[in-house]
Amino acid sequence: MATRSVRYAAWRFVLQRASAAVLALCVVVHLATIIYAVRHQLTAEAIVARMHASVWWPAFYAIFVIAVAIHAPLGLRAIADEWLGLRGRATDTVLALVALVLLGGGLYAVRSLTA
Amino acid sequence: MISLTESTFPVLIWRGAADGAFRRYEVPRLASQTVLDVVTHVQRHLDASLAYRYACRVGMCGSCAMTVNGKARWTCRTHVDTVAGDRTLEIGPLHHLPIVRDLVVDMAPFFDKWAAAKGEFKPTATRYDDFAKVAPASPARRAIDATIECIGCAVCYASCDVVGWKSDYLGPAALNRAFTLVKDVRDGARAARLRAVAGDSGCQSCHTHQSCTERCPKHLSPTASIASLKRLVATAAVKGTL
Numbered sequence: 001m002a003t004r005s006v007r008y009a010a011w012r013f014v015l016q017r018a019s020a021a022v023l024a025l026c027v028v029v030h031l032a033t034i035i036y037a038v039r040h041q042l043t044a045e046a047i048v049a050r051m052h053a054s055v056w057w058p059a060f061y062a063i064f065v066i067a068v069a070i071h072a073p074l075g076l077r078a079i080a081d082e083w084l085g086l087r088g089r090a091t092d093t094v095l096a097l098v099a100l101v102l103l104g105g106g107l108y109a110v111r112s113l114t115a
Numbered sequence: 116m117i118s119l120t121e122s123t124f125p126v127l128i129w130r131g132a133a134d135g136a137f138r139r140y141e142v143p144r145l146a147s148q149t150v151l152d153v154v155t156h157v158q159r160h161l162d163a164s165l166a167y168r169y170a171c172r173v174g175m176c177g178s179c180a181m182t183v184n185g186k187a188r189w190t191c192r193t194h195v196d197t198v199a200g201d202r203t204l205e206i207g208p209l210h211h212l213p214i215v216r217d218l219v220v221d222m223a224p225f226f227d228k229w230a231a232a233k234g235e236f237k238p239t240a241t242r243y244d245d246f247a248k249v250a251p252a253s254p255a256r257r258a259i260d261a262t263i264e265c266i267g268c269a270v271c272y273a274s275c276d277v278v279g280w281k282s283d284y285l286g287p288a289a290l291n292r293a294f295t296l297v298k299d300v301r302d303g304a305r306a307a308r309l310r311a312v313a314g315d316s317g318c319q320s321c322h323t324h325q326s327c328t329e330r331c332p333k334h335l336s337p338t339a340s341i342a343s344l345k346r347l348v349a350t351a352a353v354k355g356t357l
Binding site for chain 1: 277280281310313314315317319320345348349351352353357
């Protein structure tokens with residue numbers, strides 16, 4: 001296998017693991033936030049208002065979105081490879097588009113927190 | 116459990132190639148009887164056309180592995196008592212390898228992957244150099260104390276789900292071998308070997324199901340070897356040395 005594709009495969013693995021580590025923290029914080037909001041019977045407006053008040057919440061969710069945009073397409077790539085036998089440039093292109101959609105949609109939602 | 120009071124017990128043995136079927140035989144029940152004993156009895160007394168493979172009969176050569184009641188096992192060291200339970204004994208060829216005939220599979224894909232993983236020792240010394248001195252207590256040597264004991268029986272390979280899903284996945288045995296050589300201080304092909312196991316069909320494809328570790332008759336842990344390779348490959352990628 002060409003050195004370049006080997007490095008690409010190794011970097012995919014590193015990014016998958018690194019994004020998983022970030023997601024593990026993000027999901028815990030996100031769940032804790034949901035539980036807090038439910039316990040305090042906060043409305044969507046109240047939640048958004050509180051998030052507007054801080055730069056940390058949009059920053060946190062931006063990191064969350066970036067980690068998802070990296071992690072989910074790489075996971076889908078493994079599933080496509082093992083279950084459907086799909087790999088190669090066409091598959092990678094589709095998954096890059098999935099990454100862009102996740103990133104774009106996610107960051108658009110985060111941006112609404114800062115506006 | 117198949118009772119010793121019974122004089123015979125039923126055995127289903129795979130006959131033919133991939134489109135074959137199980138055939139039933141009645142085999143005498145003996146004390147301390149191994150699965151290989153059963154197959155040998157069938158071949159010598161009931162049906163001389165049965166094809167199977169064995170050599171040492173003492174768990175050293177790795178040639179007698181078969182699928183016994185659904186699980187890959189070394190048949191020479193597997194007692195009928197421990198696997199049959201109260202069911203019929205069912206003996207088939209190993210999974211994930213092409214069936215040649217009956218219980219014999221083509222091991223070529225398995226060993227081709229050892230070669231693809233650069234499972235061949237590449238010495239740094241020549242015949243004119245003194246013997247290498249490897250301290251038994253050194254961390255690199257201790258890391259491979261167990262892994263060098265692999266007998267190449269392909270039980271791990273036949274038990275691996277990922278091998279079943281991805282036909283080009285190198286598999287537990289080849290990766291265990293690659294890890295053994297990566298840790299061998301006498302070897303000079305470390306960088307090339309890491310590249311060989313870092314591709315799409317390499318160590319990153321392992322899902323850590325640990326079927327290989329559970330079934331390895333030598334009680335090795337290919338899973339641990341593969342996990343170590345993943346760390347080494349990831350570190351090399353980040354450092355830019357891959």
